[in-house]
Amino acid sequence: MRPWQTLPTHRSWLDAECRRLLGFGRHVVLPGGGAAYLDDDGVPDPSRGVQTWITARTVHVYSLGALLGVPGSAGVAAGALAGLTGGLRDARAGGWYHALSEHGVPDTVAGKSCYDHAFVLLAASSATLAGIPGARELLDEASGVFLDRFWDEEAGRCVDEWDVSWSVVAPYRGLNANMHAVEAMLAVADCLDDDSWxxxxxRICAFVVTLAEENESRLPEHFDDGWGPQPDLNRDRPDDPFKPYGATIGHGLEWARLLLQAEAALGERAPSGLASTASLLFDRAVEDGWARDGAPGFVYTTDWAGVPVVRDRMHWVAAEAVGAADALHRRTGEARYADLYARWWDYVVTYLVDVDRGSWRHQLDASNVPADGVWPGKPDLYHAVQATLLPRVPLGPSLARAAHDGLVSA
Structure with missing residues (x-):
């Protein structure tokens, strides 16, 4: 049987699903700018205020929609971007607050995070290519802040968080923020044609190769300020949405894809071992995470021996699984990756796609029944939309560059 990715009918299905997802978030823009947190029906939940990471992801996703010619997308991207140039931006100290309250008050307790700022970079680069007004100015500002505050040239990776006034940098270092920094850096490089990004x-990818070699392909997520692993961090809060204890299955899959994208983007300058490490990370995540308790789906996390800790299924993990399987199939030509790609899209459609209420169910329990302990509502289109686009673009360029250059296959 031909791999699904080669079938025009499958690509047509992916295109339709992408447009369906974009339709779900059409009411996401808030009156003052920025993106709302959406409930299960796509209705804004004002009690959750305005969050920078959701707003930036919305700018990115709807900039992709604009580049793809989906009507209404440019307006959503512009409205969300107004939040990044407005209330979420710290006009005095620089950078971006983590969030605004429902009354528009900046969150000064959470500090300023690499995670948030990486998504501002991604948003600004995608919006620049989409021609959204004000995006290039935002990209210039965000690039300067990111290099000044988060990039550690000596370490070759990013610090994680500052206090709101940029006075104290937290001792914690995190792999999650560095992962999204890699995605943002590749996107900025494609937008500006700047190899320094x-x-x-x-350099971050080379560090991940070393981590995988030293940890049986279960990537430590948490580190101290000297980049010493902290394997027991949050053992008492294992289902933390951003810093869970243990190995995160979805991140193993996400890194597998990113390493292959970095390899393609870097060409001869790519560090050694990216492709082989991608395969090892993928195989470890599948062995540890897929259908471990008899039901289909990926568990959220495991301990350092591969024993599941949080068995709930998160939508974003399945989204990253199909993207990684597709990337590895194209890089290696091995049929097993195409087989897994098809199997996991079957899972997505059977359990995650919500035909009646829209978007994808964000969290299921171990029996694939909808749950909301970690992710209530449906705030995030980013992973699902990207899952519909990644199989339709070359490995090298970022999604926005591929869309801008007409490289998204129909």
Whole structure:
């Protein structure tokens, strides 16, 4: 049987699903700018205020929609971007607050995070390519803040968080923020045609190769300020949405894809071992995470021996699984990756796609029944939309560059 990715009918299905997802978030923009947290029906939940990471992801996703010619997308991207140039932006100290309350008050307790700022970079680069007004100015500002505050040239990776006034940098270092920094750096490089951003991404990727070699392909997520692993962090809060204890299955899959994208983008300058490490991370995540308790789906986390800790299924993990399987199939030509790609899309459609209420169910329990202990509502289109696009673009360029250059296959 031909791999699904080669079938025009499958690509047509992916295109339709992408447009369906974009339709779900059409009311996401808030009156003052920025993106709302959406409930299960796509209705804004004002009690959750305005969050920078959701707003930036919305700018990115709807900039992709604009580049793809989906009507209404540019307006959503512009409305969300107004939040990044407005209330979420710290006009006095620089950078971006983590969130605004429902009354528009900045969150000064959470500090300023690499995670948030990486998504501002991604948003600004995608919006620049989409021609959204004000995006290039935002990209210039966000690039300067990111290099000044988060990029550690000596370490070759990013610090994680500052206090709101940029006075104290937290001792914690995190792999999650560095992962999204790699995605953002590759996107900025494609937008500006600037190899220095690719070279920074390469240094982070080389660190991940070493981590995988030293940890049986279960990536430590948490570190101290000297980049010493902290394997027991949050053992008492194992289902933390951003810093869970143990190995995160979805991140193993996400890194597998990113390493292959970095390899393609860097060409001869790519660090050694990216492709082989991608395969090892993928195989470990599948062995540890897929259908471990008799039901289909990926568990959220495991301990350092591969024993499941949080068995709930998160939608974003399945989204990253199909993207990684597709990337590895194209990189290696091995049929097993195409087989898994098809199997996991079957899972997505059977359990995650919500035909009646829209979007994808964000969290299921171990029996694939909808749950909301970690992710209530449906705030995030980013992973699902990207899952519908990644199989339709070359490995090298970022999604926005591929869309801008007409490289998204129909």
């Amino acid at each position: 690719r070279d920074r991404a390469a």
